[in-house]
Amino acid sequence: MSEVKSSPPPVGGSPRARRKEDARARILAEARRIVLDQGFEALTMRRIAEAAGYSAAALYLHFENREAIARELGEAGMRALLEALAEAGKTVDPLQRLKALALAYAAFGRAEPETYRLIFMEPGFATTALGGKDAAGAAAFALIGGVFQDLTTAGRLRDGLDLEGLALTFWIVLHGMVSLKLTCSAFLVAPEEDLLAAALDNLLHGALRPNREP
Amino acid sequence: MSEVKSSPPPVGGSPRARRKEDARARILAEARRIVLDQGFEALTMRRIAEAAGYSAAALYLHFENREAIARELGEAGMRALLEALAEAGKTVDPLQRLKALALAYAAFGRAEPETYRLIFMEPGFATTALGGKDAAGAAAFALIGGVFQDLTTAGRLRDGLDLEGLALTFWIVLHGMVSLKLTCSAFLVAPEEDLLAAALDNLLHGALRPNREP
DNA sequence: TCAGTTTATGAACGATGTTTAGTGAACACT
């Protein structure tokens, strides 16, 4: 889908630093392929090392930990998710953009379930991926917030709505849907698009019959 | 919160079977304590064995796997969740019941995060816990579905709503909220009650301003 | 009492993440 690369690739510099950067990139690429092909739990130092043509100990010259490798993969995955969302975020009409964002989010979860699990369902990862310096997560969330901002300025939202809470609710629905699909697929039998459409409809128009006396 | 016990405890029988059942229960109880105290990843066969006064190999006389122990813990957790929800499900008014169910669900996630992670966020567990014979999960979900059923018969829902989809959406919101709180607590800063209230409000009343031309 | 079953153990196997000592090769400096 998208290449794994360190956030700013300082490709220049001494040939030493260049080789080092190459090694890092190769290790990360192989690690990503392992996660994609065999799942996150198959991400083993020895397996990564063999795939990259190193011994296991050599990985510790380029990364502090197994967790550091996984974290980097998660951050790259977050950037990929942001890319997918940004593509959908080009839609002009806010409501259609909202639907496009939802579909893109769900599609990402379906296309790269192990990456999604790595980003959002492993303990201690999402925090760094969301609050890191690059803050790809924050940018992705801002994309959602922008929709409701636009809906507000267009005067299409109810009065007295907490925009932050609304954007959070939207994200919560997306994440709940994707993550449940990953862990309880046997229970969530309905196709995603239908579920998403229903959830969006409920969220936008409400489930209750409009009442005269509030 | 509630004791860990096998679904039907056939406490009678030969003294042999009784001792065996005791051993099983003791092992499960210690396993549960480890998960609660030190987290799921600290659930080690040798640790469980030591806590229960056995050797590691002895555990395999009572359980097939480490996973079997974890699965049993997850099912017990699911029953505990069902209990908590059932308590909230006694509320008469459907709308208040919905809010009570949401609060109970969130409270369970907050009180036993590791149990919740075990049930819903470990790969391959939720499926069995939801579709098992006891089907505590199905009962819990039925509790939610009942609310919307009652709302329907009371004529308080919009026409043409997919009840199943609505209940699923509700559950998705609850799960998305709790699980995000577990993995992205740094990002989800707002207090749970506020978030839940906002999400419920959006779900029930809709975010869009009611429009004349549909 | 004795045969048979059940229950438990210690040692072992393969695999995991990680550390350490040692080995050349590449580099920097005179």
Place this chain on the structure above:
DNA sequence: AGTGTTCACTAAACATCGTTCATAAACTGA
């Protein structure tokens, strides 16, 4: 060019993990 230093790397080891196996003790039923 020679020399000392740093760097990248490996093999071996350590502790721990889940799991298996041979073996011994304890209990059961006759």
